[in-house]
Each structure stands twice: as structure tokens, then as C-alpha cells.
Amino acid sequence: MSKAVILLSGGLDSTTVLAIAKSKGFKCYALSFDYGQKQLSELVSAKTIAKNFGVIEHRIMRVCLDDIGGSALTDPTLEVPKFDESNEIPITYVPARNTIFLSFALAWAEVLDSQSIFIGVNALDYSGYPDCRPEYIEAYETMANLATKQSVEGDKIQIHTPLINLTKAEIINQGRALGVDYSMTTTCYQANDKSEACGICDACVLRRNGFEQAGVSDPTYYQ
Amino acid sequence: MSKAVILLSGGLDSTTVLAIAKSKGFKCYALSFDYGQKQLSELVSAKTIAKNFGVIEHRIMRVCLDDIGGSALTDPTLEVPKFDESNEIPITYVPARNTIFLSFALAWAEVLDSQSIFIGVNALDYSGYPDCRPEYIEAYETMANLATKQSVEGDKIQIHTPLINLTKAEIINQGRALGVDYSMTTTCYQANDKSEACGICDACVLRRNGFEQAGVSDPTYYQ
Numbered sequence: 438m439s440k441a442v443i444l445l446s447g448g449l450d451s452t453t454v455l456a457i458a459k460s461k462g463f464k465c466y467a468l469s470f471d472y473g474q475k476q477l478s479e480l481v482s483a484k485t486i487a488k489n490f491g492v493i494e495h496r497i498m499r500v501c502l503d504d505i506g507g508s509a510l511t512d513p514t515l516e517v518p519k520f521d522e523s524n525e526i527p528i529t530y531v532p533a534r535n536t537i538f539l540s541f542a543l544a545w546a547e548v549l550d551s552q553s554i555f556i557g558v559n560a561l562d563y564s565g566y567p568d569c570r571p572e573y574i575e576a577y578e579t580m581a582n583l584a585t586k587q588s589v590e591g592d593k594i595q596i597h598t599p600l601i602n603l604t605k606a607e608i609i610n611q612g613r614a615l616g617v618d619y620s621m622t623t624t625c626y627q628a629n630d631k632s633e634a635c636g637i638c639d640a641c642v643l644r645r646n647g648f649e650q651a652g653v654s655d656p657t658y659y660q
Numbered sequence: 661m662s663k664a665v666i667l668l669s670g671g672l673d674s675t676t677v678l679a680i681a682k683s684k685g686f687k688c689y690a691l692s693f694d695y696g697q698k699q700l701s702e703l704v705s706a707k708t709i710a711k712n713f714g715v716i717e718h719r720i721m722r723v724c725l726d727d728i729g730g731s732a733l734t735d736p737t738l739e740v741p742k743f744d745e746s747n748e749i750p751i752t753y754v755p756a757r758n759t760i761f762l763s764f765a766l767a768w769a770e771v772l773d774s775q776s777i778f779i780g781v782n783a784l785d786y787s788g789y790p791d792c793r794p795e796y797i798e799a800y801e802t803m804a805n806l807a808t809k810q811s812v813e814g815d816k817i818q819i820h821t822p823l824i825n826l827t828k829a830e831i832i833n834q835g836r837a838l839g840v841d842y843s844m845t846t847t848c849y850q851a852n853d854k855s856e857a858c859g860i861c862d863a864c865v866l867r868r869n870g871f872e873q874a875g876v877s878d879p880t881y882y883q
Binding site for chain 1: 768
């Protein structure tokens with residue numbers, strides 16, 4: 438069995454990714470971040486999920502993206518906007534977030550002697566964040582394979598993105614087929630401390646639509 | 661004047677890079693990391709240097725590379741080895757360090773609306789770390805230009821590496837021409853809290869040889 442580092446936010450996508458990695462036989466190491474996000478309750482979900490899936494280890498690392506700011510997810514003076522169908526990148530975009538998260542995963546993977554990193558990025562039912570697109574992930578993987586001692590010594594790093602071309606409904610169906618209990622997950626950008634969702638932000642609307650299109654009842658409690 | 665984020669460790673190379681960036685007319689924002697390194701005194705040097713160069717802002721961010729381990733620079737159970745001429749990557753290599761540092765610089769640059777990041781990597785008189793090589797930096801820049809909102813909106817990010825093809829002696833000469841006072845810098849991997857250097861680690865030997873080849877007296881106090 439190979440080891441894999443799984444980026445686990447505690448939301449629908451990353452939980453499905455953990456289920457997929459486990460179903461493929463990986464020994465799973467879950468990595469979450471306390472990055473100053475408003476939706477801190479997602480970390481409570483991440484803990485429950487990691488335990489539920491019996492990961493080998495679950496780490497929650499503190500990274501000070503709130504000191505850097507520039508996003509409605511980390512800056513208390515910026516309001517999380519309602520869902521907007523426009524093609525503009527919304528203010529919930531967090532500067533370089535996936536690049537930072539993947540880089541900590543890369544470091545941990547190297548220490549674990551793992552060549553596999555899983556991330557739940559999706560480029561269909563998503564908010565248009567640049568660091569969720571296939572071309573970004575490919576470029577990250579190329580860079581990662583020049584960055585570390587293990588990669589230059591011949592162990593190729595792979596960034597696994599099993600959801601990248603799926604609709605939200607397909608993600609939900611795949612997760613359900615693997616037995617994922619989505620009531621454990623927190624998706625909302627401004628969920629309160631009981632993990633109750635706002636129902637109107639991008640993340641909530643994409644999730645709600647996904648459950649509807651999958652013909653499955655959404656176990657989320659919307660305020 | 662354009663803004664630039666300068667990765668500043670407090671050592672000889674990054675201080676020279678700061679001097680170069682300033683001489684090119686950039687408004688300089690210095691970024692240092694408290695990453696659990698044994699040579700914490702380099703951060704004292706970084707503060708002095710940032711002040712001396714009149715940077716617009718100097719940030720020291722805490723990143724928990726000591727929790728990840730895997731390096732003699734962050735793991736108290738691993739001894740910093742003496743200089744070794746072999747071609748093997750030494751145990752002072754820190755997994756994914758430059759990738760993590762550049763990623764925080766990328767985030768800060770985006771918030772500052774800066775398109776320039778300076779890093780003092782060098783691939784001649786160096787320890788063989790993979791994340792100091794030109795091919796790594798090129799791949800990082802390609803990835804960065806797919807990662808952020810500002811880059812996809814047309815503002816190209818540039819990773820400046822003015823030292824990458826210089827010998828240590830050439831770096832010292834360039835810094836001296838710009839008026840750098842190297843007595844402010846701390847290079848040693850295990851400098852004590854007075855910034856006194858061991859004289860025998862990779863970093864010390866490369867520095868000592870550099871000053872010798874440049875025909876300049878090294879202001880470092882070696883224990």
C-alpha cells in the first residue's frame with residue numbers, strides 16, 4: 438500500500454477525494470489548514486471525517502493567510518457575497534491558497550516518502566478560481582518534480598485530482614457509491630459554529646444545485 | 661516605482677538581492693520566515709538589514725516546518741554536518757522550503773499588486789538543493805502565472821534570481837559595490853544567539869571561500 442497526503446478542508450469535494458483515495462488502497466494522511474478562514478467549523482468537520490475514514494494521521498496546520506488578507510474568506514471587513522453567475526473571479530478567492538496548501542502537502546509527502554498528493558479541485562461547478570484549473574495543476578506537478586530531493590532522485594510526485602472534470606452531481610453520486618455520509622461535511626463559506634450554512638454563498642449554491650441535480654436530499658442545515 | 665517582495669533570510673545572498681532590488685528602483689517589501697530553524701539569530705539579522713535598507717515593510721511569518729521535520733536545520737535530533745564535497749544533497753536540505761517560501765511571497769505580492777518576487781538562489785557555490793536550480797525557478801514561475809487572479813488577468817509574475825549564475829565571490833563583490841555591510845548578515849546553519857558562526861558547516865565554508873576568493877576580509881565572527 439502506498440501512502441498519500443490528502444488535502445482535507447472538511448467540505449463535500451475533499452471528503453469525496455478522501456473516500457476515493459481510500460478506495461484505491463492508499464494509506465491516507467489528511468492535511469487541513471487553520472488559515473484564518475471565517476468558516477472555522479469546517480475544521481471540526483475535517484476532524485470528524487478524518488476519524489470516520491480511519492486515516493493514519495490528521496494534521497491541522499496553522500498558516501497565517503489572514504495576515505496576508507485580500508479575500509472575503511479571511512478578511513473580517515469584507516463580506517462574503519451572494520452567489521453570482523458572472524464569470525468574474527469572486528472576492529472569496531484567497532491569494533495563492535492552493536499553491537500554499539499543495540506546498541505544505543509536498544513537504545509532508547517527502548518526509549513520509551509518499552509520491553501521491555490528492556486535492557479536490559474541480560473546474561466545472563466551481564467559483565472560477567485560477568488555482569482549480571487543470572493547467573494550473575499540471576504546472577504545479579511539473580514544478581514539484583523539480584523541487585524536492587525525492588523527485589530529483591527519481592520518485593515522481595503525482596498530484597491526483599479525481600474530481601477535476603466532474604459535475605457536482607457526479608461528485609455526490611461517486612461519494613455516495615463509496616458510502617460517504619455528507620452530513621459530516623461543511624461547505625458554506627460562512628457556516629456558523631454549529632456548521633449551519635447560509636444557503637446563499639457560491640459554495641452553498643453549488644452544493645445545493647449538485648444535490649438537486651443528483652436527485653439526492655441534501656443533509657445540510659441551512660439557516 | 662514598482663513594488664517587489666524580497667525573500668530575506670538574513671544571510672549573505674538574500675541581503676545582496678535586497679541591495680540589487682533596491683538599486684533597480686523597486687519599492688521593497690521584505691519577507692522572512694520563522695520556520696523552526698536552529699539559526700534563529702538570522703532573523704535578528706534580517707530585522708537589522710530590513711531596517712538598514714529602509715524597506716517599506718518587513719514581515720516575519722511563522723510557518724511550522726519544524727512540525728514537518730526531515731532536515732538537520734529544523735530537527736533537534738539531527739546534527740548539522742560538517743562541509744562535505746560530495747555531490748549528494750545534504751541533510752540540511754529542508755523539504756519544499758523554497759516552494760513554501762515562494763508561495764507565501766506569491767500571495768503577498770498579489771495583495772500588494774506587485775508582479776516581482778526576488779529570491780537569492782544560487783546554483784554555483786551552493787549545497788546542491790534542488791529548489792535552487794534555474795529549471796526549478798522557471799517551472800515555479802510558469803506555475804505562478806497560472807495560479808493567481810492577477811496573473812490570469814494579465815499581470816505577469818516574475819521570479820527574479822539575480823545571483824543564480826554567480827560565484828560566491830562575484831556575489832560579494834556585487835554587494836560591496838552596492839555598499840552592503842556584510843557584518844550585518846548571518847550565514848551559519850547553527851549560528852548561536854550572538855550570530856557567531858560555527859565555521860565548518862556548508863554555509864560557513866561556502867561563505868569563507870567566497871570572501872577568500874573575492875580577496876575581501878570576512879567580517880563574520882567564527883567560534
